[in-house]
Every structure is written in structure tokens, then in C-alpha cells.
Amino acid sequence: MEFQEGINCSSFTEVQGEEMDLRRGPWTVEEDLVLMNYITAHGEGRWNSLARCAGLRRTGKSCRLRWLNYLRPDVRRGNITPEEQLLILELHSRWGNRWSKIAQHLPGRTDNEIKNYWRTRVQKHAKQLKCDVDSKKFKDVMRYLWVPRLVERIRAAGGASVPGWAEEPALGAAKRMSPSDSFGMQLSPPDPVSDGYEDGGVAKRAEDDRDWSESVYDDLALPDLDQSTWTDSLWTLEDIWLQEQF
DNA sequence: AAATCACCCAACCGCCCGGCG
DNA sequence: CCGCCGGGCGGTTGGGTGATT
Structure with a gap:
């Protein structure tokens, strides 16, 4: 050349x-x-x-x-950290598929990478749940199971797996998204040992992707309730919690 | 060991928008 | 106003690779 x-x-x-x-x-x-x-x-x-x-x-x-x-010299590659996952979930819930906008808040990550992450991981989980990523059902699972679990992983890892950057914004996002620890627990989250999150953050994708969603979702006992009522009550509680916080 | 499957991600495509002549 | 062009964005695809059978 x-x-x-x-x-x-x-x-x-x-x-x-x-x-x-x-x-x-x-x-x-x-x-x-x-x-x-x-x-x-x-x-x-x-x-x-x-x-x-x-x-x-x-x-x-x-x-x-x-x-x-x-x-680009500042491009970061490699596994998306729990902090970054949390931010992506939160920012996507806010802005939808505005990948470049989301990427602006994840230094070193490209819109393409975030988009790929969303399509390969997040949408796959939605598929396992047999619902759409935009559906209430999936958003609830995300908010009340996935997010608290990510928060737990971040805390377990000391909350600083990305030195200097992700600690504050990601946990800030976590605080905004997760109603409270006790509230999360009331929903009987699945045993972490049984669904692949016990490894202390040594992220093996196979474990992340283990078919957690079905058992997890069963634990919620959603089919026994009218789902719209159930989710509505969650949103209401969330609103109350937000009002209390601010 | 070979074949098949599933997944990831780099790269492309098509559309849209704004600037400019 | 209109057409062209450059650039940006979201969606899609296909090759590579590791896991599974």
C-alpha cells in the first residue's frame, strides 16, 4: 500500500x-x-x-x-463492566436507541459497541422472556432483578472496577434505578448461586448468559397475578420512592 | 476429530440532516 | 428554493471463533 x-x-x-x-x-x-x-x-x-x-x-x-x-487512541475494548452495563440500561431507558448519545456517557466506548452489547445481550434476555425489550414485563425484570444484581456485583467488587470514572456515575445511576435494597429483596430475587452471578465479577459470558431468566421470572410469580396490576404497583412504588429521595 | 451451532463484533448500508453554492 | 455533498446515526449482515454434539 x-x-x-x-x-x-x-x-x-x-x-x-x-x-x-x-x-x-x-x-x-x-x-x-x-x-x-x-x-x-x-x-x-x-x-x-x-x-x-x-x-x-x-x-x-x-x-x-x-x-x-x-x-482512536482512547477507544476502550474488552468486556463491558457491570458499571457500564448499569449505565447503558439506565441511559437506554431514558433515550432509547440513541447509541451515540449513550456512548458519550461511557468514555472510550463506541456507539457501535454499545449497540452490539444491547442487541446480543439485552435483546437475547428479552427473547428468553418471550417479550419485547420495550415491554413492561421486560423493563420490570430489568429494573427489579437485573439492576439490583448489577449493583450488588459492583458493590462486591468494591465499586471501582473502572478506576476514576465508572464508580460515581454508575452507582449514581444505580441509585436512581434501584428503589432500595429492601424493596429489591421483597421481590424474592433468585438465588445468586444458582444463576451464575456468584463468581465475584470474573465475567465469563457463558455464566452471564446462562438461562437465568426463566427461573428468575418464575420466582416473581407473575403469572399468578394480573400483570398490569402488578407492574403498575411497582411503578407506583417507584414513583413514591423517587419522591422520597428528591 | 469433525461437524454443527451459537454468538460476537467489525464493517457496511441506507437514510437523514445541515451546510453551502 | 433546490440540489449536492459530507457527515452522522441506527439497523443489518457476514466472517471468525469458541462451544457443543
Whole structure:
């Protein structure tokens, strides 16, 4: 891959651009280097001309995506921490699928990563519950089972698995979302030992994804109640709790 | 050991919006 | 006002990989 940085971009005509067959698919190490070097030297923006001037046979969009989602120096990768999960749950409940907006509150995480997390994990749990992620049923399970459990995991881990950042905002979110410990407990949460959360935070996805939802949901005994009444009462209690807090 | 399955995630696609001539 | 273009966003897809049979 030749590096075209020296070429005057204005002389790099549209015709040449059109004649170049654009590459697609996975990025090579060489392409990554070219892109990083070019952005280091010239900054980002103007992605189409950037792609041309850097000598990359990629669309501007492709370059932008590669930079933002992968090459940017401050990009964090790896498992989503419980703190981050908590924030995602809370912010999604507030803003819906506004992934970029949500990502702004999770430093180093990209909208793409959060979106992937939501689709692969959260929606899967909803599927296991045979309901929609937007349904009351799922929101209740999230709020009264998932969130308290995440809070517990964060506390058990000392609440600082992401030094300097996640501790406060995530627990703040937890406080806003979780009515109270005692309230959570009244709902007879499942035995943590039986559903894969006893490992003290050594997050193995298989354990996270173990089929907890059915047994968990059975514990709630929802089918024995009129569900709308049940959920309505939960929301009411939540409102009361919020009023008490603020 | 091989085949199949399930999952994850990087990358692409299509749409939309705002700026500009 | 209109059309074009760049950029951003959410949705979707397909390859890679690890788990399971």
C-alpha cells in the first residue's frame, strides 16, 4: 500500500478517484497505519478527501468508521463492566436507541459497541422472556432483578472496577434505578448461586448468559397475578420512592 | 476429530440532516 | 428554493471463533 501523503490533493482528481476500485471488508495493518499516520499529521474530518489524500482506497465513511470505532487512541475494548452495563440500561431507558448519545456517557466506548452489547445481550434476555425489550414485563425484570444484581456485583467488587470514572456515575445511576435494597429483596430475587452471578465479577459470558431468566421470572410469580396490576404497583412504588429521595 | 451451532463484533448500508453554492 | 455533498446515526449482515454434539 503506497502512502500518498506527499501528493497534492488538488491534483488528485476525481477521475483518478473514480478509476480507483474501492476496497471493502476488513482493514489490513498497512491500511490502519496509513490512516493513523495521516490523521496524526493532518487531523480528522473531511473524510472523503482524507481517504483520497492518504492514498487509501476506501470510502470516507469507511475511514471514519475505522478511526472512530477502532483506531482512536482512547477507544476502550474488552468486556463491558457491570458499571457500564448499569449505565447503558439506565441511559437506554431514558433515550432509547440513541447509541451515540449513550456512548458519550461511557468514555472510550463506541456507539457501535454499545449497540452490539444491547442487541446480543439485552435483546437475547428479552427473547428468553418471550417479550419485547420495550415491554413492561421486560423493563420490570430489568429494573427489579437485573439492576439490583448489577449493583450488588459492583458493590462486591468494591465499586471501582473502572478506576476514576465508572464508580460515581454508575452507582449514581444505580441509585436512581434501584428503589432500595429492601424493596429489591421483597421481590424474592433468585438465588445468586444458582444463576451464575456468584463468581465475584470474573465475567465469563457463558455464566452471564446462562438461562437465568426463566427461573428468575418464575420466582416473581407473575403469572399468578394480573400483570398490569402488578407492574403498575411497582411503578407506583417507584414513583413514591423517587419522591422520597428528591 | 469433525461437524454443527451459537454468538460476537467489525464493517457496511441506507437514510437523514445541515451546510453551502 | 433546490440540489449536492459530507457527515452522522441506527439497523443489518457476514466472517471468525469458541462451544457443543
